[in-house]
Amino acid sequence: MRADMQFLHRNMPAKKARGKVFVVIDVLRATTTIIEALSNGCTEVIPVATVDEAFDQVKKSIQEETLLGGERGGLKVDGFDLGNSPREYTRYVVSGKRIILTTTNGTKAFQKLAGCEFVLVGGFTNVHAVVQRCIALKADPVMVPAGLRGGFSLEDVVCGGMMLDILEKSGVALMDAAKAACILYKSFHRDLPEMARDSEHGRELIQLGYEEDLDFCLQTNVSSSVPVFRKGSITLD
Amino acid sequence: MRADMQFLHRNMPAKKARGKVFVVIDVLRATTTIIEALSNGCTEVIPVATVDEAFDQVKKSIQEETLLGGERGGLKVDGFDLGNSPREYTRYVVSGKRIILTTTNGTKAFQKLAGCEFVLVGGFTNVHAVVQRCIALKADPVMVPAGLRGGFSLEDVVCGGMMLDILEKSGVALMDAAKAACILYKSFHRDLPEMARDSEHGRELIQLGYEEDLDFCLQTNVSSSVPVFRKGSITLD
Numbered sequence: 001m002r003a004d005m006q007f008l009h010r011n012m013p014a015k016k017a018r019g020k021v022f023v024v025i026d027v028l029r030a031t032t033t034i035i036e037a038l039s040n041g042c043t044e045v046i047p048v049a050t051v052d053e054a055f056d057q058v059k060k061s062i063q064e065e066t067l068l069g070g071e072r073g074g075l076k077v078d079g080f081d082l083g084n085s086p087r088e089y090t091r092y093v094v095s096g097k098r099i100i101l102t103t104t105n106g107t108k109a110f111q112k113l114a115g116c117e118f119v120l121v122g123g124f125t126n127v128h129a130v131v132q133r134c135i136a137l138k139a140d141p142v143m144v145p146a147g148l149r150g151g152f153s154l155e156d157v158v159c160g161g162m163m164l165d166i167l168e169k170s171g172v173a174l175m176d177a178a179k180a181a182c183i184l185y186k187s188f189h190r191d192l193p194e195m196a197r198d199s200e201h202g203r204e205l206i207q208l209g210y211e212e213d214l215d216f217c218l219q220t221n222v223s224s225s226v227p228v229f230r231k232g233s234i235t236l237d
Numbered sequence: 238m239r240a241d242m243q244f245l246h247r248n249m250p251a252k253k254a255r256g257k258v259f260v261v262i263d264v265l266r267a268t269t270t271i272i273e274a275l276s277n278g279c280t281e282v283i284p285v286a287t288v289d290e291a292f293d294q295v296k297k298s299i300q301e302e303t304l305l306g307g308e309r310g311g312l313k314v315d316g317f318d319l320g321n322s323p324r325e326y327t328r329y330v331v332s333g334k335r336i337i338l339t340t341t342n343g344t345k346a347f348q349k350l351a352g353c354e355f356v357l358v359g360g361f362t363n364v365h366a367v368v369q370r371c372i373a374l375k376a377d378p379v380m381v382p383a384g385l386r387g388g389f390s391l392e393d394v395v396c397g398g399m400m401l402d403i404l405e406k407s408g409v410a411l412m413d414a415a416k417a418a419c420i421l422y423k424s425f426h427r428d429l430p431e432m433a434r435d436s437e438h439g440r441e442l443i444q445l446g447y448e449e450d451l452d453f454c455l456q457t458n459v460s461s462s463v464p465v466f467r468k469g470s471i472t473l474d
Binding site for chain 1: 417436
């Protein structure tokens, strides 16, 4: 096994993806929200790229069972049931429901991996569970940080670095980019919440009033759920 | 001033490039070769994307004054005068000559920055000179590692991190990606040649018999030349 890190996500042709397990990471906040929703009994999350697509999808479904979630500019979209804060996705709200989700960075990453055999959903909240699943799948792990507006997102790279650090200790070889992510994780591991608060994305969310989301998203290993993306849908398998 | 790092190079629309100075870095070996060639009296380097384009360009020029240089798969191209080893670009060979250069990673980065106002050529050999030029230009520095086959190249990111470390000490603010590059530089700075020898790209070059090129390319601050890319041509201004 050999683990890698894609510093920016990009289209992954099915041929190149064979024998690989991709871990999409959007700590602030899409993948943390997906992990939380499915842990709380949501039946499936459908990631879509645009707000229009989200409204189209919900029209096709039985209204009561489907919720619209996501953000633009960090804020809940007009007409949506939920924003992109994991704290909104409580058991009371999401249990037994399908969720159509569209966010600025995270849901785009899933689109680029459509058709790949193994795509997992990771965040700080389920680091250990994701690593165990990667090892069980015996495929080469590739961390895919969702990025911030197509650019670098420190918190996602550091989260991937935390997973890669454990994988390396389990005997998995690391590509250069994966080694670099590990070094970044080790440089921040003593205070991950502070790393997030001081990141570009973290500062934006604090300014929008979402500081509590940062605390939520920076919890490590509080969930054993490993959401899986397959055929356009994210479920707990 | 605010400095950034592009972990992968991409097309930079002129509008977004305003007020920025890009530093293209392909330590192994294109930018080190360009710095060496111009330091040794070469009059200009024309970076082109393909081998065909290189042959076309040379046909249009006065044969004696123009040399063809570059590599595919690390090796000199059939019919070319020079490969991509900076050690070939001695004063005796290149003084007074134009060079048409095509390489796998480095020359593509220049194409993507065509039309940008300020594009410099950097490597470990001219770190201090590049940083001084960035500061003199009073534009926001953006490090552009050339990458390895479109992916991550550790040695380029670490070289950019070395420049960013000095910029930060000069009072320049760093974006998250730039901070990350600085952390990576600091983690390797005690033995940069070992970092390069152990990198994916370095190992490939050693296998091809170019270990001496690594030693050459990892020398720091041996040149005060800052090549500038403008209108398709690289010169010392």
